[in-house]
Amino acid sequence: MIDPSAQLPADLELPAFTVVDAEVRIELGCRLGPFCHLHRGARLGAGVELGSHVVIGEGAILEDGVRLGSHTVVHPRTRVGSGSLVGDHAILGKLPTTASTSTLKPTGELPPLKMGPGCTVGALAVIYAGTILAEEVFVADLASIRERCRLERRVIVGRGATVENDVTIGESTKLQAEVYITALSTLEAHIFVAPAVVTTNDNYLARTEERFQHRKGCVLRSGCRIGGGAVLLPGVEIGEEAVVGAGSVVTRAVPTMKVAYGTPARVVRPTPPEQLLSAQKKS
Structure with missing residues (x-):
């Protein structure tokens, strides 16, 4: 079903059961799989490719060369940067929902998700509204990125990360x-x-009203490294080029260019000079 107000190129072949709503605009060279639904005002740039059963929300924009896997959902007003690749069953621009007992309350309308050019989003990944991804961000399969986050250029979020x-x-x-x-x-x-x-932000473990005055995430300074399975307690700061050993429980700040490990983590030595970022750039 094609609304007569939609602007489609003459050479576009629409497969079976495609729905194109009013004011949709599709540029040259696009390819759509069957059972796609493009809602009102959606825009597809040149060379966009959609798998089957893709849903493009109202006013969403896919820039030139974007490729979406089958069963992808792009929520209203989301913008996907040119050349981005999105895997099957990914959800882009999702609005947050909370349980009736949740302490996280709605904070008003969120701006749409914005993805820069050259991003990759894996299968079954979910990225919420209000978030911004700069260019060439890589989000692996099954990862989740919540609302009001900002990821700068070439950030990598691994499989199943939250x-x-x-x-x-x-x-x-x-x-x-x-x-x-x-x-x-x-x-x-x-x-x-x-x-x-694992990082944490609540020393009160969800008990007492006082916890809301002290809830604080961690701060990781440039060039630091955190070993596998480490746990960082609320408000902990890891200094520039510092190293936290695998399996450590970090209860206090780790100074710049120091190595700390243990339970609780304690500083044991300086970061080896050959491991500093400045040394890597010279090699």
Whole structure:
């Protein structure tokens, strides 16, 4: 079913059961799989490719060369940057929902998700509204990125990793598989976070009203590295080029360019000079 107000190129072949609503605009060279639904005002740039059963929400924009896997859902007003690749069953621009007993309350209307050019989003990944991905961000299969986050250029979010709401992540930072970044955290540039690292923001473990005055995410400064399975307690700061050993429980700040490990983690030595970022750039 094609609305007569839709603007389609003459050479476009629409497969069976395609629905194109009013004011949709599709540029040259696009290919659509069967059972796609393009809602009112959606825009497809030149050379966009959609798998089967794709839903494009009202006013969403797919820039030139975007490719979406089958069963992808793009929520209203989401913008996907040119040349981006999105895997099957991904959800882009989802609005948050909360349980009736949740302490996380709605904060008003969220702006749409914006993805820069050259991003990759894996199969079954979910990225919420209000978030911004800069160019060439890589989000692996099954990852989740909540609302009001900002990921800078070339950030990598590994398979099954979770980035909660109101998190900023700096350029070229890498989160490995199953990492959990708690809400209200700040990660600067060129950080490495190994698999299954957990960060926390509530020392009161969801008890007492006082906890709301002290809830605070972690701060990871540029170039620091966190070993696999480490746990960072609320408000902990890891200094520039510092290293946290695998399996550590970090209860206090780790100074710049120091190595700390253990339960609780304690500083044991300086970061080896050959491991500093400045040394890598020279080699």
